[in-house]
Amino acid sequence: MVTYALNLSDISPQYLQGFFVGWPNHPNPEKHLQILRNSYRTWIAKDGNQVVGFINAISDGMYSAYIPLLEVLPSHQRLGIGSKLIQLMLNELNGMYSIDVCCDQKILKLYLRNGFSGCSGAIIRRYQNQ
Numbered sequence: 001m002v003t004y005a006l007n008l009s010d011i012s013p014q015y016l017q018g019f020f021v022g023w024p025n026h027p028n029p030e031k032h033l034q035i036l037r038n039s040y041r042t043w044i045a046k047d048g049n050q051v052v053g054f055i056n057a058i059s060d061g062m063y064s065a066y067i068p069l070l071e072v073l074p075s076h077q078r079l080g081i082g083s084k085l086i087q088l089m090l091n092e093l094n095g096m097y098s099i100d101v102c103c104d105q106k107i108l109k110l111y112l113r114n115g116f117s118g119c120s121g122a123i124i125r126r127y128q129n130q
């Protein structure tokens, strides 16, 4: 059974295996955990002790928030876990003015379905820092 948690205190890097699928360089589980712990809010989805999905938000804590990462392990995709994580995060950010995310075009539908509007944006990605 998949459960959801906001608290990362019982998560260790060994439970964060298999993420960043397709990234040529990506954070190792230790760095991944640090990213999640340093975020303003992080929700995780767990199947037993294994983390199977996560979403994090960075924020000024009152007005604006940005969602840098959302991922569900391939074995658990298309079961509604990504949408549930988005909804849990939106609820957590209730009261904020802006909640932004940048995503590939193919994922946009998922966010539109979950209450976001489309917009244009501009980004920098320094792949050497991945």
Ligand SMILES: CC(C)(COP(=O)(O)OP(=O)(O)OC[C@H]1O[C@@H](n2cnc3c(N)ncnc32)[C@H](O)[C@@H]1OP(=O)(O)O)[C@@H](O)C(=O)NCCC(=O)NCCS
Residues within 6 Å of the ligand: 069, 070, 071, 072, 073, 076, 077, 078, 079, 080, 081, 082, 083, 084, 101, 102, 103, 104, 106, 107, 109, 110
């Ligand atoms: C995007 C992602 C988090 C969705 O998680 P999920 O648990 O499968 O999502 P849900 O089951 O709630 O919703 C499924 C919807 O997500 C979208 N989606 C899921 N996987 C997709 C894929 N591989 N390609 C395109 N769209 C996808 C579709 O809109 C899908 O709806 P559909 O099945 O009716 O086509 C997951 O596919 C993932 O981790 N992808 C790789 C990382 C990524 O792209 N993250 C987004 C960063 S902004």
